[in-house]
Structure formats: C-alpha cells, structure tokens
Amino acid sequence: MSxxxxxxxxxxxxxxxxxxxxxxxxxxxxxxxxxxxxxxxxEAAALDALRAAGVRLLPSxxxxxxxxxxxxxxxxxxxxxxASLDLGxxxxxxxxxxxxxxxxxxxxxxxxxxxxxxxxxxxxVHDRVAHPTAPIDEKSPFTPRTAYGVTKLRGEELxxxxxxxxxxxxxxxxxxxxxxxxxxxxxLFSTMLKLAPANALLARLxxxxxxxxxxxxxxxxxxxxxxxxxxxxxxxxxxxxxxHPTVGxxxxxxxxxxGGALSPISIPGPLLALMRAAAxxxxxxxxxxxxxxxxxxxxxxxxxxxxxxxPSKFRAVYRKPMRALEDGLRELAVTR
Numbered sequence: 001m002s003x004x005x006x007x008x009x010x011x012x013x014x015x016x017x018x019x020x021x022x023x024x025x026x027x028x029x030x031x032x033x034x035x036x037x038x039x040x041x042x043e044a045a046a047l048d049a050l051r052a053a054g055v056r057l058l059p060s061x062x063x064x065x066x067x068x069x070x071x072x073x074x075x076x077x078x079x080x081x082x083a084s085l086d087l088g089x090x091x092x093x094x095x096x097x098x099x100x101x102x103x104x105x106x107x108x109x110x111x112x113x114x115x116x117x118x119x120x121x122x123x124x125v126h127d128r129v130a131h132p133t134a135p136i137d138e139k140s141p142f143t144p145r146t147a148y149g150v151t152k153l154r155g156e157e158l159x160x161x162x163x164x165x166x167x168x169x170x171x172x173x174x175x176x177x178x179x180x181x182x183x184x185x186x187x188l189f190s191t192m193l194k195l196a197p198a199n200a201l202l203a204r205l206x207x208x209x210x211x212x213x214x215x216x217x218x219x220x221x222x223x224x225x226x227x228x229x230x231x232x233x234x235x236x237x238x239x240x241x242x243x244h245p246t247v248g249x250x251x252x253x254x255x256x257x258x259g260g261a262l263s264p265i266s267i268p269g270p271l272l273a274l275m276r277a278a279a280x281x282x283x284x285x286x287x288x289x290x291x292x293x294x295x296x297x298x299x300x301x302x303x304x305x306x307x308x309x310x311p312s313k314f315r316a317v318y319r320k321p322m323r324a325l326e327d328g329l330r331e332l333a334v335t336r
Contacts, residue, residue, distance in 0.1 A: 003029070003030055003031060003032040003056060003073050003075055004026060004030040004031070004075060004076045004077070005022050005026070005030055005031045005032070005075055005076065005077050005078075005079065006031075006032050006033075006034070006072070006073065006075045006077075006078045006079070006108075007019055007022070007031060007032070007033045007034070007078075007079045007081065008033070008034045008060075008062070008078075008079070008080050008081055008082035008104065009080070009081030009082035009083065009120075010033035010034075010035065010046070010050060010055075010081070011033075011035065011038060011042075011043040011044075011046035011047050011050070012043070012046075012081060012082070013042075013178070013180075013182055013183060013184060013216060014081055014120065014178065014216055014219055014220065014223075015046075015079075015081045015082075016046040016049070016050075016182075017216060017217065017220045018079060018081070018220045018223060018224070019031055019033060019050060019055060020053075021220050021221075021224060022224070023053055023055060025224075028053050028054040028055050029054065029056070031055050031056070032055070032056040032057075032058060032073055032075070033050060033055055033056070033057050033058065034058050034060035034062070034067065034068060034082070034104075035047065035050075035057045035058065035059060035060060036059075036060060036061060036062070036082070042182060058070055062082060062096050062099075062100030062101075062103055062104055063095060063096060063099060063100055063103065064103065065103055065106070066103070066106070066107045067100075067103045067104055067107045068107060071111070072107050072108045072109060072111035072112075073111060074111050075111065075112070075115055076115050076116070077115055077116045077117075077118060077227045077228070078108065078112055078115065078116070078117045078118065078168075079118045079120070079223060079227070080101065080104060080117060080118065080119050080120065080159075081120045082096065082100065083096060083097050083100075083120070083152070083155075084096050084097055084148070084151075085148065085184070086148065087146050087148050087294065087297075088290070088291070088294050089147060089148070090147055090290070091147040091150060091151055094147050094148060094151040095151070097148070097151035097152050097154070097155050098151045098152075098154035098155050098158065100155075101119070101154075101155040101158050101159060102158050105117075105158065105159070105162045105166060108166065108168075109166070110166075110167070112166055112167070112168040113166065113167035113168060114167060114168070115168050115169075116168065116169050116170065116171060116227055116228070116233065117159060117163075117166075117168050117169070117170045117171075118170070118171050118172075118173065118223060118226075118227050119155065119156060119159045119170065119171070119172050119173070120173050120175065120223070121152050121153075121155065121156055121172050121173060121174045121175070121236075122148070122149065122152050122174060122175055123136060123174055123175065123176045123212070123238070123307050123309065124144055124145075124146055124148055124149030124152060125142055125144055125149050125152050125153040125156065125174060126140045126141070126142060126143065126144070126149075126174070127143050127144045127145045127146070127149050127306070128143060128145075128280075128300070128304070128306050129143045129145070129280075129282075129285075130280055131276050131280050131304050132304055132305050132306065132308070134310075135212075135244075135305070135308045135309055135310040136238060136307070136308060136309050136310065137238055137309070137310040137312070137313065138174075138236050138237065138238055138313055145285065145293075145297055146294070146297060156172055156236070159172065163234075169233035169234060170233070170234060171226055171227065171232045171233065171234075171235055171236075171237070172235070172236035172237065173219075173222070173223060173226070173236075173237055173239050174236060174237065174238050174239060174309075175214065175219065175239055175240075176211065176212035176213055176214060176238075176239070176240045176307050176309055177189070177211055177212070177213045177214075177307065178213075178214055178215075178216050178219055179213060179214075179215060179216065179328060179329075179332065180215050180216030180217060180328065180331075180332070181216075181331065181332060182216075183216070183332075188211070188247070188250070189250070189254075189329075189332065192247075192250055192251050192254050193254055193258075193332060193333070195251070196251045196252070196254040196255040196258065196260075196262060197254070197255060197258040197259075197260055197333075199255070199260065199262060199263065201265075203251040203254075203255070203262060204251075204262050204263055204264055204265045205248065205264075205265050205267060206246075206248040206264045206265060206266050206267060207246060207247035207248045207251075207267070207302040207303065208246050208247075208248065208267070208272070208303065208304075209246060209247050209300075209301050209302045209303050209304050209305055209306060210244050210245065210246050210305040210308040211244070211245070211246075211247060211250075211301060211305075211306070211307045211308060212238075212240035212241070212244050212307060212308055212309035212311070213240065213241055213243065213244075213245065213250075213325060214239060214240050214241045214322065215241070215322065215323040215328040217323065218241060218322040218323055219239070221320060222239055222314075222318050225318055225320070226317065226318060229317060231317060232317060235313075237311075237313055237314040237317075238309040238310065238311055238313065238314060239309075239311065239314050240309040240311045240314070241311075241322045241323070241325070242311070242315070242322065243324070243325045244308050244309070245325060247301075247302050248264060250325075250329075252264065253325060253326055253329055254329055254332075254333065256326070257326060257329045257330040257332075257333045258333045267303075272303060275299060275303045276300075276303050276304055278296065278299075279296045279297075279299040279300035279303055279304070280296075280300055280304070281296070284296050
C-alpha cells in the first residue's frame with residue numbers, strides 16, 4: 001500500500017492532530033504511522049481513532065533494529081515527532097530521542113530518498129547557561145542543561161549527518177512551550193490552569209521570566225506548510241507565535257479567561273537578584289544532585305527570559321496569523 005506521509009509519535013499531543021490534518025487534506029490512505037504500545041489513556045484513545053479513520057498503522061520500536069518488521073514505505077515526507085519528554089530523566093532513559101532517530105533513519109534507507117524528513121526538536125537544545133539578555137535564535141549557541149535537550153540536539157545532528165547518504169532533505173522545528181487541549185500534566189500551562197483560578201500564591205507572584213509559546217494547532221499548520229516549502233529544506237527554525245509573555249502574564253491571563261482576577265505580588269528586586277544568582281549558579285549546575293539541578297532549571301525559566309525565542313526567520317517563511325494567547329487560553333479554560 002502506497003503512502004505520502006510517514007509519522008512517528010502519531011498518538012501524541014501534536015502527532016494526533018498532525019495525522020488528522022494530513023488525513024483530512026489528502027485522505028487516510030496517504031498516511032502511515034509507526035506506532036508503539038499506548039503509554040496513557042490519551043494515547044490509547046488516539047490509537048483507536050487512527051484505526052477507525054483507516055490510517056495504516058505499523059507496530060514499531062524505535063529502540064529496536066530494525067524499528068519495524070515491515071520495510072519502510074516510499075513516502076514524500078516523514079514527520080518525526082516520537083520522543084521522550086521526561087525532563088527529569090537521565091540520558092539512559094531518553095535514548096529514543098537520539099538512538100531512536102538513528103534507528104529510524106537506518107530503517108528508512110532509500111524510502112526517504114528525494115523526500116523531506118521533518119524533525120520536531122525543542123528550545124531545550126539551545127537553553128542558557130547564564131541570565132539572558134537577548135532572545136534565542138537559530139544562531140544561538142547550543143548549551144542544553146537537561147538530558148532531554150542533549151538527546152534532542154543529538155537527534156538533530158544525526159538527521160543532518162544522514163541527509164547526504166540517505167538522499168533526503170530535512171527541516172528542523174525547534175518548539176517552545178506548546179499549549180492546547182490535551183496538553184500533558186505538569187507543564188507550565190496545566191499547572192497555572194490549576195493555580196491561577198484559585199488565586200494561589202505561586203500564581204500571584206509576578207514572575208518576570210519571558211517564554212515563547214505556540215498553540216498546538218498552529219504547530220500542526222506550520223509543520224504541514226513548511227514540509228513542502230522548497231526554501232525550508234536544510235533549515236532549522238525557532239518556531240513560536242508572535243507573543244512572548246512572562247510567566248506572570250500567563251497566570252493573569254488564565255485567571256481572566258477563567259472569570260476571575262489575580263492580585264499580583266511583585267517580587268522585590270533584591271530577592272529576584274538572589275533567586276537568579278541561585279538558579280544560574282555554575283556550582284549548583286555542576287555539583288548539586290539531579291533533583292536540585294532540575295528545580296534550579298525550572299526556577300531560572302520563571303525569573304529570567306530562559307525560553308524566549310526570536311521567531312523572525314520562521315515568520316519570514318510562515319506568515320499565516322496565529323492564535324492569540326488569550327483566545328487559546330479561553331479555549332483551555334472551557335475544555336478543562
């Protein structure tokens with residue numbers, strides 16, 4: 001059976017929407033998904049939906065060799081979204097991000113020749129090692145502070161290294177904080193959706209850290225659009241909306257769309273300086289236990305502009321209007 005698109009991670013937060021978009025535009029028979037056993041009720045429901053829609057599903061294991069018992073189908077575009085997102089895990093538990101990418105490319109072999117391999121990466125490959133004074137762009141240094149960022153960066157490197165022998169072109173999409181219905185628990189938006197309507201202290205603090213964001217549906221539209229754009233071949237993009245709110249602004253907007261209002265508390269300058277010094281401490285980063293390093297990393301994103309993108313390069317090729325943060329949050333407040 002022929003197909004035009006191969007998707008990994010098709011039952012995930014972004015992947016299930018991407019598969020639905022491709023199937024709606026080109027027919028379910030145009031999409032084939034590499035599928036691992038569902039790891040959550042949401043993934044199980046997504047898997048049932050893919051089966052019901054008639055999408056071809058190939059059982060796979062990206063840490064296996066080969067990743068799938070069936071040969072890779074010849075396709076026009078590959079969307080590689082499958083990844084482990086556990087920010088607190090060591091590299092040994094995140095091998096799907098790098099070794100999984102290596103194994104996928106080996107399995108694809110000549111099936112990707114002449115096509116485009118689209119790799120969904122993360123702002124975490126750039127990250128920061130000190131209090132930032134400017135946004136991240138595609139020329140910013142790679143200084144990942146988490147094993148997740150390290151393994152995603154290695155995945156990018158494997159993708160580029162395999163392009164010439166594999167005969168494919170590539171595009172890398174580095175994503176910031178992605179939000180929308182069905183987002184995973186424990187992230188910034190899901191946490192603030194619980195705290196802000198309750199006027200909780202952590203939500204009331206006027207955290208000054210700026211973070212780039214994008215709605216999940218806008219991610220899907222960008223993936224589809226740039227995957228066939230000739231000028232996007234061989235390019236990496238820092239992908240985000242045109243809004244870059246602070247964490248405090250996100251909390252206040254969530255409270256607003258939930259029908260309430262926060263009473264913000266300013267963080268005194270000396271205390272903020274102390275928090276930044278601790279969060280960015282080189283000594284803590286190298287000597288502290290993993291749990292303390294992760295906590296400091298999270299705090300650094302709240303007190304500094306840690307995940308702030310300059311999306312100019314992306315917006316030069318993708319000009320479609322994107323969802324305003326308040327509109328996206330209003331949808332979240334209604335569906336939660």
